[in-house]
Amino acid sequence: MPTVRAERLVNLVLCLLSTRSYLSAERIRQIVPGYRDAASDEAFSRMFERDKAELRDLGVPLETGRNSVFDATEGYRIARRDYELGDIDLEPDEAAAVALAVRLWDSPELTGAAHGALLKLRAAGVEVDDNAPSMVEPRVRTTEPAFAPLLAAVQTGRPVRFSYRRPPPAEEMVRTVEPWGVVSWRGRWYLVGHDRDRNAPRCFRLTRVVGAVTPFGQSGEVVRPAGVNLMDYVLGTPEEPRPTTTARLWVAAGRAQGLRRQAKVIRPLMLPGPAGEAVGGQVAGDELEIELYHQESAAGWIAGYGPDVVVFAPDVLRKSVRERLLGVLAADRCDEREDQR
Amino acid sequence: MSSTNTAERLPRLLALVPYLLARPGISIDEAAADFAVTSQQLRKDLELLWMCGLPGYGPGDLIDLSFEGETVTVTYDAGMSRPLRLTAAEATALLVALRALADTPGVVDSDAVSRAVAKIESAVGQAQPSGVVVGLALRETEATVRTRTTVQDGLSRGRALRIRYYTASRDEVSDRTVDPMRLLLVDGRGYLEAWCRKADGVRLFRLDRIDAVTVLDEPAAPPPYARQQDISAGLFRPAPDQEEAWLLLKPDARWVGEYYPVEELVELDGGRARVRMRYSDTSWLVRLVLAQSGDVRVESPAEVRDEVAARARQALDWSEALPTG
Numbered sequence: 001m002p003t004v005r006a007e008r009l010v011n012l013v014l015c016l017l018s019t020r021s022y023l024s025a026e027r028i029r030q031i032v033p034g035y036r037d038a039a040s041d042e043a044f045s046r047m048f049e050r051d052k053a054e055l056r057d058l059g060v061p062l063e064t065g066r067n068s069v070f071d072a073t074e075g076y077r078i079a080r081r082d083y084e085l086g087d088i089d090l091e092p093d094e095a096a097a098v099a100l101a102v103r104l105w106d107s108p109e110l111t112g113a114a115h116g117a118l119l120k121l122r123a124a125g126v127e128v129d130d131n132a133p134s135m136v137e138p139r140v141r142t143t144e145p146a147f148a149p150l151l152a153a154v155q156t157g158r159p160v161r162f163s164y165r166r167p168p169p170a171e172e173m174v175r176t177v178e179p180w181g182v183v184s185w186r187g188r189w190y191l192v193g194h195d196r197d198r199n200a201p202r203c204f205r206l207t208r209v210v211g212a213v214t215p216f217g218q219s220g221e222v223v224r225p226a227g228v229n230l231m232d233y234v235l236g237t238p239e240e241p242r243p244t245t246t247a248r249l250w251v252a253a254g255r256a257q258g259l260r261r262q263a264k265v266i267r268p269l270m271l272p273g274p275a276g277e278a279v280g281g282q283v284a285g286d287e288l289e290i291e292l293y294h295q296e297s298a299a300g301w302i303a304g305y306g307p308d309v310v311v312f313a314p315d316v317l318r319k320s321v322r323e324r325l326l327g328v329l330a331a332d333r334c335d336e337r338e339d340q341r
Numbered sequence: 342m343s344s345t346n347t348a349e350r351l352p353r354l355l356a357l358v359p360y361l362l363a364r365p366g367i368s369i370d371e372a373a374a375d376f377a378v379t380s381q382q383l384r385k386d387l388e389l390l391w392m393c394g395l396p397g398y399g400p401g402d403l404i405d406l407s408f409e410g411e412t413v414t415v416t417y418d419a420g421m422s423r424p425l426r427l428t429a430a431e432a433t434a435l436l437v438a439l440r441a442l443a444d445t446p447g448v449v450d451s452d453a454v455s456r457a458v459a460k461i462e463s464a465v466g467q468a469q470p471s472g473v474v475v476g477l478a479l480r481e482t483e484a485t486v487r488t489r490t491t492v493q494d495g496l497s498r499g500r501a502l503r504i505r506y507y508t509a510s511r512d513e514v515s516d517r518t519v520d521p522m523r524l525l526l527v528d529g530r531g532y533l534e535a536w537c538r539k540a541d542g543v544r545l546f547r548l549d550r551i552d553a554v555t556v557l558d559e560p561a562a563p564p565p566y567a568r569q570q571d572i573s574a575g576l577f578r579p580a581p582d583q584e585e586a587w588l589l590l591k592p593d594a595r596w597v598g599e600y601y602p603v604e605e606l607v608e609l610d611g612g613r614a615r616v617r618m619r620y621s622d623t624s625w626l627v628r629l630v631l632a633q634s635g636d637v638r639v640e641s642p643a644e645v646r647d648e649v650a651a652r653a654r655q656a657l658d659w660s661e662a663l664p665t666g
Contacts, residue, residue, distance in 0.1 A: 119356050139526065186529030
């Protein structure tokens with residue numbers, strides 16, 4: 001019965017760990033169980049190449065070299081000091097932090113890697129209870145399709161090319177970037193790197209990458225400049241705190257709760273009802289005062305409530321809400337025209 | 342045996358001997374649980390390792406294990422006494438997560454996290470900056486810090502909470518008694534996961550929408566069948582009773598498709614997009630569309646489109662008829 005591949009690989013690791021001198025492929029073929037199953041030199045060579053690749057993928061530091069200048073062929077060995085994880089001993093509170101860190105990722109790429117790390121820490125004798133309940137559970141997700149290829153490009157140091165949709169005025173352009181890193185900030189992922197077309201560092205939002213990310217060039221071609229703080233590129237310059245504006249509004253009774261919860265009621269106020277509805281009737285509501293940080297986004301928020309909210313002041317807010325509603329109607333009319341065509 | 346199977350199995354095989362060396366006489370079930378495999382699979386792994394060893398491969402060269410009842414002890418490790426060091430990807434995944442925790446207030450003892458980072462960095466060797474950075478920082482205001490502190494107090498003392506909560510989808514404020522389960526920090530926001538006695542189910546409450554909170558004297562008692570929600574697919578799962586809308590987004594409103602979960606997105610000319618979106622409350626969708634100055638148009642359902650237009654017209658007509666100021 002042929003030796004199971006996993007068994008052959010474990011034996012290969014043990015053999016190369018135990019040798020000080022480099023072992024040639026031919027020697028390995030004779031010693032390590034399983035290689036003698038190879039029917040020909042060519043079959044052995046294929047088998048051995050595949051095994052070496054698999055071990056290197058796992059991070060096993062396979063060394064190649066010659067025992068003396070007279071050696072005709074290269075040999076292999078594994079230096080124990082490069083193979084073995086150093087001593088590590090975690091206190092219970094440190095182990096609890098590790099357990100929480102492993103659970104942080106909700107990401108196909110990073111969850112697997114974090115579990116691989118946990119497996120090795122456990123094998124080093126560290127006790128980690130990864131099911132221990134925690135009152136606070138931070139989570140980081142990587143739902144953007146561009147995440148996996150960009151992370152791979154960062155880790156291998158290869159330049160990438162991708163289509164990028166800029167914020168308005170929206171135009172889609174191909175960008176060529178030397179990726180320095182990926183950054184998650186407040187639930188969004190960004191790529192930071194050197195934009196070759198602009199010859200300057202740039203920050204890209206992953207949700208705006210359209211279609212495939214294409215890596216090119218050699219591994220290790222991209223080197224992140226020393227001392228770069230990736231987060232700084234994402235944060236940019238801090239915004240000055242803006243002065244607030246006090247707005248005065250009328251809100252229909254029991255309506256626009258989202259607005260009411262942030263406002264102060266000045267007095268109950270009846271307004272003459274809209275034409276068409278109960279003529280001469282009155283509509284019950286309240287006059288409110290509210291502090292607004294961004295008038296433009298507040299205008300949208302208020303417009304959303306339609307006839308449930310009336311702006312009294314400031315005038316610029318009143319106009320801005322009106323413009324938004326007019327925009328909605330204009331878009332609707334243009335819709336009808338398209339339908340008739 | 343397929344190669345993907347070997348790729349999964351080999352890291353475990355290399356870790357197993359050192360793992361067992363550190364825990365003489367451990368039960369096979371417990372070891373299997375730590376490696377997230379069945380006890381049957383773990384036994385197969387041990388049988389395989391038993392066949393492995395050093396050149397010579399005689400009785401004294403092979404890995405030796407002694408089984409006693411349901412437990413196992415390594416009696417000869419054939420030189421495999423330590424686990425393989427962490428790969429760059431593994432070190433990154435763990436250290437980036439730890440550093441993110443250390444920088445987040447109120448999550449864990451940041452001193453413990455820093456100590457763990459230092460120990461892992463030194464064990465891993467050559468700790469290079471990895472090119473992955475995570476900032477978990479919450480968008481917090483004075484009010485949400487107060488809310489978070491009170492919620493954490495209730496959680497740590499195992500008490501029920503009385504909350505006043507704003508439900509944005511229905512634009513409603515209601516008072517509820519909830520049994521807190523945990524605090525989630527996702528996408529820069531804090532959420533209280535709790536059993537809601539009013540809804541009779543597990544609900545997520547965004548901290549910045551909790552307008553008032555008090556810790557009650559009664560203990561938190563979520564029913565035994567209350568389960569933590571699996572949030573890996575997103576915080577908001579489509580409910581069976583939700584409706585579907587098709588929206589046309591102009592370039593200025595593309596953020597709508599990024600901010601809200603969409604089922605489908607079709608790229609159109611001129612940077613526009615068409616998205617299919619689920620919603621549970623018509624009034625919410627009407628508010629969303631009214632707010633966007635025509636940059637979002639409802640293609641279907643027709644009733645929603647008509648309601649948007651009707652509300653806009655009504656608001657404009659009325660505000661014109663009203664005396665200013």
